[in-house]
Amino acid sequence: MNLSRRFRRLRGTSAIRELVAETRLTPDHLITPLFLIEGENKKEAIASMPGYYRLSLDLLEKEIQELNQLNLWSMLLFVKAPDHLKDNEGKEAVNPEGLMQRAIRKIKSISPQTLVMTDVALDPYSIYGHDGIVEDKQIVNDKTVDVLARMSISHAMAGADFVAPSDMMDGRVKAIRDALDNKGFTQTGILAYSAKYASCLYGPFRDALDSAPGFGDKKTYQMDFRNSTEAVKESLQDIDEGADMVMVKPAGAYLDIIQKVKMNVTVPVAAYQVSGEYSMIMAASANGWMDEKQAMLESLTAIRRAGADVIITYFSKKFATNFYGNKK
Numbered sequence: 570m571n572l573s574r575r576f577r578r579l580r581g582t583s584a585i586r587e588l589v590a591e592t593r594l595t596p597d598h599l600i601t602p603l604f605l606i607e608g609e610n611k612k613e614a615i616a617s618m619p620g621y622y623r624l625s626l627d628l629l630e631k632e633i634q635e636l637n638q639l640n641l642w643s644m645l646l647f648v649k650a651p652d653h654l655k656d657n658e659g660k661e662a663v664n665p666e667g668l669m670q671r672a673i674r675k676i677k678s679i680s681p682q683t684l685v686m687t688d689v690a691l692d693p694y695s696i697y698g699h700d701g702i703v704e705d706k707q708i709v710n711d712k713t714v715d716v717l718a719r720m721s722i723s724h725a726m727a728g729a730d731f732v733a734p735s736d737m738m739d740g741r742v743k744a745i746r747d748a749l750d751n752k753g754f755t756q757t758g759i760l761a762y763s764a765k766y767a768s769c770l771y772g773p774f775r776d777a778l779d780s781a782p783g784f785g786d787k788k789t790y791q792m793d794f795r796n797s798t799e800a801v802k803e804s805l806q807d808i809d810e811g812a813d814m815v816m817v818k819p820a821g822a823y824l825d826i827i828q829k830v831k832m833n834v835t836v837p838v839a840a841y842q843v844s845g846e847y848s849m850i851m852a853a854s855a856n857g858w859m860d861e862k863q864a865m866l867e868s869l870t871a872i873r874r875a876g877a878d879v880i881i882t883y884f885s886k887k888f889a890t891n892f893y894g895n896k897k
């Protein structure tokens with residue numbers, strides 16, 4: 570055949586494929602979620618997230634060392650608050666001696682270079698499992714925002730580098746930015762969960778933190794998965810209010826949203842490969858239906874290709890281990 574172009578030339582060997590690959594993903598791009606619990610020497614398996622654990626603070630030293638050796642320097646912290654500390658006001662969320670605040674100080678003392686990001690929302694502290702204060706079965710916006718701002722200050726005081734509001738209340742980014750600035754925390758950043766959808770893919774996470782909503786669902790604050798324009802509107806609003814980075818969540822089924830947001834903003838875009846995405850891959854691989862490593866690489870690379878600058882993923886250690894162990 571007399572062909573003017575043969576595209577297969579650029580696919581012929583590993584060397585040429587590596588040379589021309591458009592999408593690069595390294596451990597530098599990843600944020601590792603950590604689930605923290607009270608107690609000593611506790612490493613609890615999470616049934617719906619095979620291979621992922623809840624850790625007590627005394628095990629953080631070893632964990633952080635492992636992460637740093639893999640060149641993973643950014644963490645996103647979540648805590649499982651004991652039941653007796655839950656209420657409807659988020660009192661424990663602002664406790665300077667709370668689990669989150671102690672965890673931040675501990676990580677910063679172990680590894681000052683580690684970038685510590687913290688989840689800001691009331692659900693782990695709420696008797697109702699909702700992200701905000703509940704009145705007459707409604708999640709009230711403005712009172713919640715006030716607690717979120719105080720919660721952010723308490724995280725910043727403990728040493729958090731970034732707070733990550735995941736609650737989807739209106740106006741919270743501005744309130745948090747103002748509160749931080751007023752207290753002199755002008756260098757504490759905000760990673761806003763801007764386009765967070767009401768998704769079934771958070772199920773395993775809610776198991777991990779025992780934070781499933783006690784009544785109703787989260788559709789009055791998290792976004793409707795039929796919408797995409799709203800993702801841009803939310804992101805632009807959060808940037809206006811002071812967000813340093815915006816986030817799309819979940820990631821894998823929302824690649825169009827990641828791309829749309831990326832094309833409309835000039836701040837870094839993060840995407841959260843959530844618990845359900847992780848668990849689907851782990852469950853299928855455990856059954857021998859997919860190759861775990863390949864599924865991990867393909868899913869993470871696709872998220873980056875869509876436009877994510879940063880990816881939050883439960884696969885960070887596996888990816889980083891593979892990245893160094895197998896340079897291809």
Ligand code: PBG
Pocket residue numbers: 688690692700735736770771772773774775787842843844845
């Ligand atoms: C809570 C929060 C959730 C996740 C992160 N922060 C759950 C929810 O909104 O119900 C989900 C993360 C995951 O599924 O991995 N504000």
